[in-house]
Amino acid sequence: MGKKGVLLVNLGSPDSTKVKDVRRYLDEFLMDERVIDIPYWKRFLLIKGIILNVRPKKSAAAYKKIWWKEGSPLVVISERFADKVKLNLDMPLALGMRYGSMSIEKALNELKEQDVTEVFLIPLYPHYAMSSFETVVEKTKDLIKASFKNMSLEVKPVFYNDPEYIRVMSENMKEQLNGFDYDQILFSYHGIPERHIFKGDPTGSHCKLDGTCCEVSSEAHKTCYRHQCFETTKGMVKELGLKEGTYRNSFQSRLLxxxxxxxxxxxxxxxxxxxxxxxxxxxxxxxxxxxxxxxxEIAMEGKEEFLAFGGEEFKHISCLNESEAWVEVVKKWIGDWNSK
Structure with missing residues (x-):
């Protein structure tokens, strides 16, 4: 039996709000073939020749609006979360990011230095998408195959419908909505290209994006981001007892x-x-x-847009972040894996 350890992975962030650091980050992110899934030469020309000459300055300005004194909010929150999960954990735990200097490779080296040979990977993405969950898993597999050959890997599956995830998400939303008399709740999910849905369909025929395929049971749902997003909403609606007509789904963050x-x-x-x-x-x-x-994008730009078109009150529900309830859920997942 080897020594067990946990690897938490999230998206990542530039090292600073400087344009050069944002450009370096975007280069790695956008050149990922699972993010922009076009032939390499086209991706190279598009990213290196066009996007990286325009987008870094705009993105740097956006990062400056949300940057904390301690650094990137995503990184700072993730580090605080990892530290809380580590408390009283009887095995090593490391935090890595898919993109940026806080890499998965550094995290694996941290586990290696603690003699870990059995790794439990938890991608911090609730839903399956080739541009999020899949790229983290495949990158980790590639690194282990190339440089950490004595390590075995087990992956925590997506948790979009996990009862404990639904529960803590619902409790988090209920707490933040206390005293806010809303007309409607918008479940805004990160968007992906429609072609990613078709590419991820193992049946080659189920996904049609016609409003019905997500409701018909299929093997395709295991890798269908759209279906899984809708299932998260359904789970939270049931948990909270929301009435029909008081909520809706949407997708944000389009590119190209x-x-x-x-x-x-x-x-x-x-x-x-x-x-x-x-x-x-x-x-x-x-x-x-x-x-x-x-x-x-949501708490600032989204609010401004909603109010500009006649909205009166706007409430952004913060993520789970480092909440104790969320920490306990992840600790339970680790405990279940360790007890196998």
Whole structure:
């Protein structure tokens, strides 16, 4: 029997808000073939020739709006969360990021130095997508195969419908909605290109994005991001006893001009006030830690957009972050794995 250890992995962040650091981060992120899944030469020309000449300055300005004195909110929150999970844990635990200097490789080296040979990987993504969960798993596998050959790997599956995850998400939302008389709740999930849904369909025929395929049981649901997002909403709606018509789903963070999952969050924010929705609460269940996409895109830009189109009150529901309830859920997962 080898020595066991835990590897937590989240997305990552630039080292600072300087344009050069943001450019370096975006280069690694956008050149990932599972993020922008086009032939390498096209991806190279698009990213190196166009996007990296324009986007880093804009993204750096966005990061400056949400950056903390201690650093990137995503990194700081993730570190605090990992430290809490470590408390009274009877095995080593390391935190890595898929992109940026706080790499998965560094985290694996940290475990190796503590003589870990059995690794339990927990990608901190509730839903399966090739651009999030899958890229973390495959990157970790590649690193172990190349440089950590004495390590075995077990992966925590996506937890979009895990009862404990649904429970703590619901409790977190209920607590933050206390005293806020909302007209509607918007479940805003990170978007992905529609083609990723079709690529992830192992049956090759189930996914049609026609409004019905997500409701018909299929093997495809194991890797269908869209279905899993809708299931998270359903689970929370049931847990909280929300009435039909008081909530809806949307997808944010589009990139490039390809069709992405709909409806788009920004379009919904613009349309809601005309539909009589003046007091809005927005939750982002695709993220377990607040980051650029929640703090800037939703809490700042989203609020401004909603109010500009006639909305009156806007409430952003913070992520689980380092809450004790969330820490205990992850500790339970680790305990269940360790007791096998």
């Amino acid at each position: 001009k390809d069709p992405w999952l709909k409806p788009y969050t920004d379009h919904e924010l613009e349309a809601m006030p005309e539909q009589g929705i003046k007091k809005l609460a927005v939750i982002t269940p695709a993220f377990v830690a607040d980051c650029l996409e929640t703090l800037e």
